[in-house]
Amino acid sequence: MEPPTATVDGVPDPLPTGLVLLDVRERDEWQDGRLEGSVHIPLGELGERFTELPAGPVLVVCRSGHRSAYATAYLVDQGFDAVNLAGGLVAWHAAGRPLVTDDGTPARVR
Numbered sequence: 001m002e003p004p005t006a007t008v009d010g011v012p013d014p015l016p017t018g019l020v021l022l023d024v025r026e027r028d029e030w031q032d033g034r035l036e037g038s039v040h041i042p043l044g045e046l047g048e049r050f051t052e053l054p055a056g057p058v059l060v061v062c063r064s065g066h067r068s069a070y071a072t073a074y075l076v077d078q079g080f081d082a083v084n085l086a087g088g089l090v091a092w093h094a095a096g097r098p099l100v101t102d103d104g105t106p107a108r109v110r
Helices: 025-033 043-052 066-077 088-094
Strands: 018-022 060-063 084-085
Touching: 018 066, 043 066, 060 066, 060 088, 066 084, 084 088
Parallel strands: 018 060, 060 084
Antiparallel strands: none
8 A cells, every 4th residue: 555645736835833844864865955844764763763753744755755655654554644745855846845954055855
């Protein structure tokens, strides 16, 4: 069964209050650009760290939507209200939606 999925155009702008943004990419990817306010738990650490997620619906993101699909399926199995972002941050960035970096340099998705 496919995990619940949303396309970029199906994600409200601005993002709803209380929506948890979970980024499951690796640290170097995270540093290159991310959704503002997102929680960073790499996919390989999710099984031991999912309890760190705040309460609320979860939008799960990665670069292209593949890793986040696995993470979303896992979180749904754990009882979370989780949705995968189809196309990941590549689609997000291509749609002109904002990404941030720690140092203010232009964000990129790789």
